[in-house]
Amino acid sequence: MKTRIPVTDLQLGMFIHKLGGSWLKHPFLRGSFLLTDTRDLMAIRECGIQDVWIDPSQGQVVDTRSRLAADAQAPSPPTTPEPDTASRPSGEMTEGTASSTRSSPGPTSITQEIERAKRICLSAKSQVKDMLQAARLGKAIDAGTTQLLVREIAASVERQPVALLSVARLKTHDDYTYMHSVAVCALMIAMARQLGFDDERTRLAGVGGLMHDLGKAAMPLDVLNKPGRLTDAEFSVMRSHTVAGANMLRSSGADSTVVDIALHHHEKIDGTGYPHKLPGARISELARMGAICDVYDAVTSQRAYKEAWNPAEAMRQMAKWEGHFDKQLFSAFVKSVGIYPVGSLVRLASQRLAIVLAPGAESLLTPVVRVFFSLRSEEQIPVQTIDLAAPNATDRIVGPEDPSKWGFPGLEDLWLK
Ligand SMILES: [Fe+2]
Incomplete structure (x- = not known):
């Protein structure tokens, strides 16, 4: 039978059937798993979840206090990330253990x-x-x-x-x-x-x-x-x-x-x-x-x-x-x-073409753009990133441009890479 317990009573070895609270706010991608990692236990205690449904038939409680104390004293384990995970931003998902089901909360660039x-x-x-x-x-x-x-x-x-x-x-x-x-x-x-x-x-x-x-x-x-x-x-x-x-x-x-x-x-x-x-x-x-x-x-x-x-x-x-x-x-x-979604090709008042890189913090009309082409010289120009919302910004978007009319190769690379 599943039992609901306050998060303060949660211990290693318990099988979590369901985490209480918001599914978007807790840091786990999986709702059910065997709790074996003290980092997961700490994450659950710290993310604001009030209670947890556990399945006693699938878990075996271990002495959490002694384990936590031991972990606190133990030196950090050597980290030898897989080649694929080495370059991942912190919080990137992998597969397998309960701890690896954690997704990264909070904003990222x-x-x-x-x-x-x-x-x-x-x-x-x-x-x-x-x-x-x-x-x-x-x-x-x-x-x-x-x-x-x-x-x-x-x-x-x-x-x-x-x-x-x-x-x-x-x-x-x-x-x-x-x-x-x-x-x-x-x-x-x-x-x-x-x-x-x-x-x-x-x-x-x-x-x-x-x-x-x-x-x-x-x-x-x-x-x-x-x-x-x-x-x-x-x-x-x-x-x-x-x-x-x-x-x-x-x-x-x-x-x-x-x-x-x-x-x-x-x-x-x-x-x-x-x-x-x-x-x-x-x-x-x-x-x-x-x-x-x-x-x-x-x-x-x-x-x-x-x-x-x-x-x-x-x-x-x-x-x-x-x-x-x-x-x-x-x-x-x-x-x-966004009026100018990321990846849009736009024409600027300065007679340059740009790709939208990120939405504007204040207004949908003033995103961050990357200029790369001059309409006056009809030539590519050195790529430059401009925040159109910056106090010193003098340029503005005049309107969208049809990329098929220009046929620029690799236009996506300007915002994808
Ligand atoms: Fe459909």
């Missing part, structure tokens, strides 16, 4: 988080791929994997809201289906954060984003992978991914909110969406959020039949679409991602 986001995306991609392949074979969805992945993505968004969003936008044609799920998950969490949702609703938004296109696993592969525009008949088959996904989620025991996001993320405020042509008032807030995040990621991703839109241009265009999105939610979305 955007450069650090972009490095982390690259690794999270790589791992997330293969997990989503496995999940969709299992779903295609009719297997149930593994809720445990989903929760872990959403938590990992949420922790990254919490540390640096835009890093993972920007990395997940970059995807190849082959990656699209998997990375789109990861990107929409991250966008939903960023939006939920902007809207001040509580932890549980934020989690549901993330899971809903990750699962919104699960029904694509039930679509015929020749239609799903067709490298071009779909015919009307094929499009009508693809539209059924909403109902198929909802059915799969329902039978896997998913929360009704998650089912609703999968079912209604293609509805439009003016009632012309699918599958149910719901009027705006009958589309749930989370499904309306799903519609915004889904379209933004789709239009800013490179597809076989179209170039990716510049993120800043996508914001501008989507704002003009009448009847598609909830306007209030769209402005929350812009606040969470």
Whole structure:
């Protein structure tokens, strides 16, 4: 039988069934594990969790006080990190022990988080791929994997809201289906954060984003992978991914909110969406959020039949679409991602081109940018980073530029590296 105990009574050797308190605030990626490491014990005691559910049938208590005292006296163990972990920023995740499930709380620099986001995306991609392949074979969805992945993505968004969003936008044609799920998950969490949702609703938004296109696993592969525009008949088959996904989620025991996001993320405020042509008032807030995040990621991703839109241009265009999105939610979305999202190509008043490197601390209009090209001389210039919000900054953004018009090779390297 599971027992709830105050955190002060927690001891090494106990099997933690569930940590009380906020899932976003405690520093562990896994909720259940055998507590064997004094560092984990100290971390749980110090992170503000009040109580813990333990499973006495799976643990064996050891004398914590003597162990803690021994650890305090013992010299630090020699550290011989694996080659892969040696260069990781502090707090970077590895796999295996309970202590290694700790994620790094607190803000990090955007450069650090972009490095982390690259690794999270790589791992997330293969997990989503496995999940969709299992779903295609009719297997149930593994809720445990989903929760872990959403938590990992949420922790990254919490540390640096835009890093993972920007990395997940970059995807190849082959990656699209998997990375789109990861990107929409991250966008939903960023939006939920902007809207001040509580932890549980934020989690549901993330899971809903990750699962919104699960029904694509039930679509015929020749239609799903067709490298071009779909015919009307094929499009009508693809539209059924909403109902198929909802059915799969329902039978896997998913929360009704998650089912609703999968079912209604293609509805439009003016009632012309699918599958149910719901009027705006009958589309749930989370499904309306799903519609915004889904379209933004789709239009800013490179597809076989179209170039990716510049993120800043996508914001501008989507704002003009009448009847598609909830306007209030769209402005929350812009606040969470930025008018000039990281990675956008922009033209400055000084007749230079720049890439957006980080959001502005004070205003969405004054991000940190990296200039690299002069429009006057039509030549590359030495790369220079400028904080447009700095008191001595004299330059400003005039508007977004279409990268496909310029064809600069390796533009991503300017903000990714
Ligand atoms: Fe969809």
